[in-house]
Amino acid sequence: MRVAIIGSGPAGFYAAEALLKRTDVEIHVDMFERLPTPYGLVRGGVAPDHQNIKAVTRVYEKTAARPTFRFMGNVCLGRDLTVEDLRQHYHQIVYAVGNEADRRLAIPGEGIPRCTPATVFIGWYNGHPDYRHAKIDLSVSRVAVVGNGNVAIDAARILLRTPAELEKTDIAAHALEALRNSWVREVFVLGRRGPEQASFTPPELRELGEMEDAEPVIDPGELAGCAFAEATDHSQQEKNLKILQSFSMLHSGAKTKKLHLRFLVSPTEVIAGADGKVVGLALEKNRLEIQPDGTVIARGTGEMEILEVGMVLPAIGFSVERIAGIPYDEKAGVIANEDGRVVDPISRSVIANEYVVGWARTGPQGLIGSHKAASAHVVEYMMADGAELALRKLPEREAIVTLLRKRGLKIVFFDDWKRLDDVEVARGERRDAPRDKIVDVEAMLAVLAQH
Ligand SMILES: Cc1cc2nc3c(=O)[nH]c(=O)nc-3n(C[C@H](O)[C@H](O)[C@H](O)COP(=O)(O)OP(=O)(O)OC[C@H]3O[C@@H](n4cnc5c(N)ncnc54)[C@H](O)[C@@H]3O)c2cc1C
Numbered sequence: 001m002r003v004a005i006i007g008s009g010p011a012g013f014y015a016a017e018a019l020l021k022r023t024d025v026e027i028h029v030d031m032f033e034r035l036p037t038p039y040g041l042v043r044g045g046v047a048p049d050h051q052n053i054k055a056v057t058r059v060y061e062k063t064a065a066r067p068t069f070r071f072m073g074n075v076c077l078g079r080d081l082t083v084e085d086l087r088q089h090y091h092q093i094v095y096a097v098g099n100e101a102d103r104r105l106a107i108p109g110e111g112i113p114r115c116t117p118a119t120v121f122i123g124w125y126n127g128h129p130d131y132r133h134a135k136i137d138l139s140v141s142r143v144a145v146v147g148n149g150n151v152a153i154d155a156a157r158i159l160l161r162t163p164a165e166l167e168k169t170d171i172a173a174h175a176l177e178a179l180r181n182s183w184v185r186e187v188f189v190l191g192r193r194g195p196e197q198a199s200f201t202p203p204e205l206r207e208l209g210e211m212e213d214a215e216p217v218i219d220p221g222e223l224a225g226c227a228f229a230e231a232t233d234h235s236q237q238e239k240n241l242k243i244l245q246s247f248s249m250l251h252s253g254a255k256t257k258k259l260h261l262r263f264l265v266s267p268t269e270v271i272a273g274a275d276g277k278v279v280g281l282a283l284e285k286n287r288l289e290i291q292p293d294g295t296v297i298a299r300g301t302g303e304m305e306i307l308e309v310g311m312v313l314p315a316i317g318f319s320v321e322r323i324a325g326i327p328y329d330e331k332a333g334v335i336a337n338e339d340g341r342v343v344d345p346i347s348r349s350v351i352a353n354e355y356v357v358g359w360a361r362t363g364p365q366g367l368i369g370s371h372k373a374a375s376a377h378v379v380e381y382m383m384a385d386g387a388e389l390a391l392r393k394l395p396e397r398e399a400i401v402t403l404l405r406k407r408g409l410k411i412v413f414f415d416d417w418k419r420l421d422d423v424e425v426a427r428g429e430r431r432d433a434p435r436d437k438i439v440d441v442e443a444m445l446a447v448l449a450q451h
């Protein structure tokens with residue numbers, strides 16, 4: 001049986017692993033990736049100071065080494081290849097394209113210079129080719145990061161780390177240079193709901209207290225009214241509250257940079273100065289309201305303040321990027337699906353032999369490890385649906401390569417990526433870093449042409 005997987009992030013690789021481990025049917029997997037480099041957000045999202053997390057790619061390398069697996073990078077579905085091409089060449093298709101679009105605040109002033117979505121900032125410091133040329137102007141002393149999730153924490157932490165902390169990581173060289181010259185001294189992380197509703201995970205929150213020259217600041221008043229139960233409850237919420245409480249008791253002042261954690265505020269306008277760039281963020285104070293179904297929502301009180309900041313980074317989530325020929329669920333911002341089987345968004349009828357895994361299926365929630373079981377679950381459906389499929393005659397396996405080459409594409413196979421990998425690792429040795437990324441697709445292809 002022949003399967004195409006689109007996207008080489010964790011969800012795609014775990015789907016490949018589950019397929020290739022089957023002993024009941026021989027499966028050949030071709031994985032298409034729009035970049036010349038594999039691993040999705042593990043390379044382009046996970047923070048550079050979290051190298052231990054990036055080590056998960058060793059597991060994916062093992063999958064890639066299987067003889068029935070083929071990686072084809074620098075091939076973008078919707079640009080170089082159509083869904084119809086895939087239907088002709090494969091028995092089944094798995095979309096693992098992640099969530100590459102930003103959610104918007106939808107307030108006046110969003111989009112003015114120095115109001116930059118988290119995706120752009122994160123892609124920029126991680127050397128994602130799409131954001132190589134992003135204009136990140138760090139000649140400001142105060143920055144607001146909107147959102148109370150781990151992405152907000154990542155963005156704030158990277159803004160406040162010292163150059164010495166960053167240079168030993170795989171942060172992109174252009175970002176390291178800009179951060180060396182950064183004027184940023186204070187970052188405000190803003191939650192629209194309270195500390196109890198924040199979605200930070202405790203290890204990531206705790207890490208804010210471990211930066212070399214920056215410390216978390218929280219007004220004890222922000223925690224008034226939060227329930228501090230005895231240490232018997234080990235929930236994320238309970239752990240977060242205890243960490244926040246410990247931060248609120250810090251009075252060291254020994255570190256020069258500050259990370260302020262503020263709650264119950266919603267941005268209502270990004271304010272521009274005379275030069276058109278951000279000079280402030282208008283905030284409305286919120287109160288919490290419990291809905292009949294038990295959910296807790298933020299409700300504006302009408303009380304306003306202006307937070308003087310020179311840059312705003314909304315980190316409020318992501319949604320799926322549209323690709324022609326794939327049905328979307330407008331409301332959920334994902335590929336339309338029923339538990340991983342792609343469906344027509346209106347009739348909800350199943351589109352046979354097309355599947356979706358990872359964030360493209362669920363939206364932007366869940367850590368890397370969560371995709372292993374989730375992708376394997378979808379593979380069970382594929383096997384249940386696919387019993388008769390191997391009988392359908394397909395063009396020979398090389399036909400897709402011939403088609404792509406006819407279209408003038410330079411396919412980057414896994415061996416090519418390994419050569420790029422070696423070059424990046426060797427470049428990294430100069431600054432004692434795990435790698436120095438090549439951040440430009442053309443430059444990657446030029447390196448491959450030479451080596
Ligand atoms: C900033 C950030 C930091 C994170 N840090 C951590 C962390 O420290 N620990 C943790 O456990 N989790 C972390 N996560 C969560 C984790 O990265 C996600 O759970 C996971 O990457 C989602 O996997 P995915 O395969 O669905 O999507 P992705 O990892 O986004 O992979 C999607 C892939 O599809 C490719 N693609 C998209 N469109 C096309 C197309 N048209 N044609 C071909 N290819 C295409 C993309 O280039 C990409 O390689 C982080 C997330 C973010 C945003």
Ligand SMILES: NC(=O)c1ccc[n+]([C@@H]2O[C@H](COP(=O)([O-])OP(=O)(O)OC[C@H]3O[C@@H](n4cnc5c(N)ncnc54)[C@H](OP(=O)(O)O)[C@@H]3O)[C@@H](O)[C@H]2O)c1
Pocket residue numbers: 104105146147148149150151152154191192193197198199200201204266267315316317318364365366367
């Ligand atoms: N180091 C790590 O382990 C790591 C790093 C990064 C990301 N991740 C994972 O990746 C996933 C995505 O992370 P994320 O931080 O993007 O998502 P998230 O945890 O869902 O956080 C999004 C935040 O944005 C807020 N928000 C949404 N719309 C808003 C609006 N209009 N105005 C103000 N605030 C708004 C949300 O508030 P409400 O709660 O009120 O909706 C929430 O606080 C998560 O599973 C996360 O754990 C992990």
